[in-house]
Amino acid sequence: MVRERRDPPFGGSVVFLLMNLPLGVVAFALLTAFTAAGVGTAVVWVGVGLLALLVLAVRGAARLERARVYALLDRYVDLPYLPLPAEGRKDRWKARLKDPSTWRDLTYFFVLFPLGLVEFVLVTVFWSTSLALAGLPVYFRWLPGGAYYFPAEDVRWLTVDSTVEALPWAALGVLFIALSVALTKALAGMHARVANALLGPTVAQRRRMERWWEDAEEKNLVAG
Numbered sequence: 001m002v003r004e005r006r007d008p009p010f011g012g013s014v015v016f017l018l019m020n021l022p023l024g025v026v027a028f029a030l031l032t033a034f035t036a037a038g039v040g041t042a043v044v045w046v047g048v049g050l051l052a053l054l055v056l057a058v059r060g061a062a063r064l065e066r067a068r069v070y071a072l073l074d075r076y077v078d079l080p081y082l083p084l085p086a087e088g089r090k091d092r093w094k095a096r097l098k099d100p101s102t103w104r105d106l107t108y109f110f111v112l113f114p115l116g117l118v119e120f121v122l123v124t125v126f127w128s129t130s131l132a133l134a135g136l137p138v139y140f141r142w143l144p145g146g147a148y149y150f151p152a153e154d155v156r157w158l159t160v161d162s163t164v165e166a167l168p169w170a171a172l173g174v175l176f177i178a179l180s181v182a183l184t185k186a187l188a189g190m191h192a193r194v195a196n197a198l199l200g201p202t203v204a205q206r207r208r209m210e211r212w213w214e215d216a217e218e219k220n221l222v223a224g
Contacts, residue, residue, distance in 0.1 A: 013188035020116030133173025
């Protein structure tokens with residue numbers, strides 16, 4: 001369940017969004033490698049062990065991802081897993097594989113790479129543009145030729161070679177900074193909703209968990 005809050009914290013949002021691309025690359029590479037190796041060697045049973053390891057790794061990584069969402073975005077994502085059977089290794093594995101949350105965890109880490117790529121590009125482009133414009137009155141004199149040329153030094157549509165000329169661009173940069181802050185928080189909030197949708201319990205799963213705990217309480221009362 002996502003805790004009610006209008007916007008995620010700005011600092012945590014920046015760190016979270018910049019982390020998503022490298023984490024997504026690593027997750028996508030490991031998932032594709034283990035899946036391909038597991039499916040390809042399943043006939044000799046080696047692949048079964050690899051796929052089992054993949055399932056355990058994905059569920060463990062999903063727990064870490066819920067903690068990262070909470071630590072950086074202040075969004076709590078409930079665990080969607082039902083307790084596993086107390087006895088029988090085979091029954092526990094059946095429960096893991098039949099649990100929709102296992103496959104939704106897997107989907108999240110496959111999606112993390114393209115989603116993280118889009119977020120990384122948007123954040124870096126907006127913030128680099130904003131800071132470059134806002135700081136133009138300070139650094140233009142140290143550029144080649146002592147001036148800023150737009151769009152390039154050999155294509156001079158606009159030339160900024162004085163502080164007065166740079167001030168309107170700095171004002172535009174301040175506006176872009178405000179837009180970048182809003183965009184950063186919006187992207188982080190969107191990602192938090194995606195994480196809650198894929199890593200959190202569905203309505204049906206919540207009802208199943210409620211029934212499970214009710215049955216467990218009744219059994220304890222009877223046993224007592």
